[in-house]
Amino acid sequence: xxxxxxxxxxxxxxxxxxxxxxDAVYSEHRDIEARHRSLRAIFMTSWHLLGAEEQRxxxxxxxxxxxxxxxxxxxxxxxxLAQLHALMDQSLVQREGHDYYELxxxxxxxxxxxxxxxxxxEEAYTAYQVYFLDLLTDSYPALMGMEPGLAIAKLHEVMxxxxxxxxxxxxxxxxxxxxxxxPSLTRLALMNDRGGVGIVFEHLAVELTEQxxxxxxxxxxxxxxxxxxxxxTTLTYAPLETLLAVxxxxxxxxxxxxxxxxxxxxxxxxxxAHLLKGSSEQAEMYLDRALA
Numbered sequence: 001x002x003x004x005x006x007x008x009x010x011x012x013x014x015x016x017x018x019x020x021x022x023d024a025v026y027s028e029h030r031d032i033e034a035r036h037r038s039l040r041a042i043f044m045t046s047w048h049l050l051g052a053e054e055q056r057x058x059x060x061x062x063x064x065x066x067x068x069x070x071x072x073x074x075x076x077x078x079x080x081l082a083q084l085h086a087l088m089d090q091s092l093v094q095r096e097g098h099d100y101y102e103l104x105x106x107x108x109x110x111x112x113x114x115x116x117x118x119x120x121x122e123e124a125y126t127a128y129q130v131y132f133l134d135l136l137t138d139s140y141p142a143l144m145g146m147e148p149g150l151a152i153a154k155l156h157e158v159m160x161x162x163x164x165x166x167x168x169x170x171x172x173x174x175x176x177x178x179x180x181x182x183p184s185l186t187r188l189a190l191m192n193d194r195g196g197v198g199i200v201f202e203h204l205a206v207e208l209t210e211q212x213x214x215x216x217x218x219x220x221x222x223x224x225x226x227x228x229x230x231x232x233t234t235l236t237y238a239p240l241e242t243l244l245a246v247x248x249x250x251x252x253x254x255x256x257x258x259x260x261x262x263x264x265x266x267x268x269x270x271x272x273a274h275l276l277k278g279s280s281e282q283a284e285m286y287l288d289r290a291l292a
Contacts (some may be wrong), residue, residue: 007139012069043110046092057083058092059115062108064130065160067100072074125168129177132158132165136184143187155188179225228265244271 047055054158057228060077061068073079087093092111096102113122135158142151155162162181169177228250247269254262271286 001159003140039106040110045106046090047110047114050090050092052249054083054087055114055118058087058103058107058111059086059118059120060124061093061103062111062115063124064103064108065164066158067096067102069099072131073101076124076131095106128161129165132161133177133180136162136181140187142182143184148187152188155184182225182229228269240273240277244270248272264292 022170046141047058050058057073057077057079061073061079063076064072068076070079070081070084073084084093088095088101092107093103094102115124136155139151139155142148166178166185168174169181247266250262250269251266254260254266267286267290271283271290274280274283274286
C-alpha cells in the first residue's frame with residue numbers, strides 16, 4: 001500500500017502518516033482485494049478473525065499508553081499469559097523488553113474504536129482508572145519515605161498512563177480523581193522536576209478556577225491544592241515575586257470560597273517564600289497567620 005502511494009506523496013510523509021492514522025494509506029486499484037485496499041480494511045479483517053474473548057481483551061489493552069506487564073494486563077483486561085502470547089502470534093501485541101508488552105499505535109487506535117463501538121469503554125476505563133489510582137495511592141508512602149527510588153522508577157515506567165488518567169480527569173472536570181492523583185505527582189515533581197510540573201499545576205489551577213468555579217467543595221479543595229503544589233514545586237528557584245503572586249491568587253480564591261483552609265494555605269505559601277528568599281520577619285508574620 002505504501003509503495004503504491006509513493007507516486008503521489010513523499011516517502012517521509014507516508015512514513016509519518018503510518019504512525020498516526022488508520023486512514024492515511026490506501027489504494028484505489030481494483031486489482032487489489034477490498035480487504036487489502038487500506039490499513040483500516042486490513043485491521044478490520046484481522047479483528048473479525050479474532051474470537052469474542054480476544055476482541056474483548058485487545059479492546060481493553062488499547063487503554064494502555066505505556067508498555068504493560070502481565071499483571072496489569074490480567075487486572076485491567078482479564079488477559080492470561082497464554083492469551084497475550086496468542087495475540088503476539090497474530091502480530092497484534094508486541095513484546096517490549098523482557099517482561100512488558102505493547103500495542104502498535106495503529107492497532108491501539110483500531111482496538112480503541114471497537115471498544116467504544118461495542119459499548120464496553122466505560123466499564124474498561126473504570127478498571128484502568130482504579131488500577132492506576134491504587135498504584136499511586138500505594139506508592140505515596142514510599143515516595144515520602146527515606147528510600148523512594150523504587151517507587152519513583154515504577155511510576156516513571158507508567159507515566160504515560162498517569163498522564164492519560166490526569167488528562168481525562170481534566171477534560172471531564174473530575175475533581176475527585178485529580179485530587180487523588182495530585183499528591184503523588186507533586187512529590188515526584190519535588191524530587192525530579194525543575195519547574196515544568198509546577199507551571200502545569202499553576203496553569204491548570206487558573207483553568208479549573210474558570211471551568212469549575214469555586215462552588216463545589218471538591219473543586220475548591222483541588223484548586224487550592226494545585227496552587228500549593230505549584231508553589232512547592234517551584235519554591236527553591238522561582239523569584240520571590242512569583243511565589244508571592246501564587247500565594248495571592250490562592251488567597252483571593254480563599255476569600256471567594258470563604259474557605260479558612262485555603263486562606264491558611266495562602267499564608268503558608270507567602271511565609272515559605274519569605275523564609276527562603278525574603279525577610280524572616282515577614283515569614284514569621286505569614287506563618288503565624290497560617291497557624292492561627
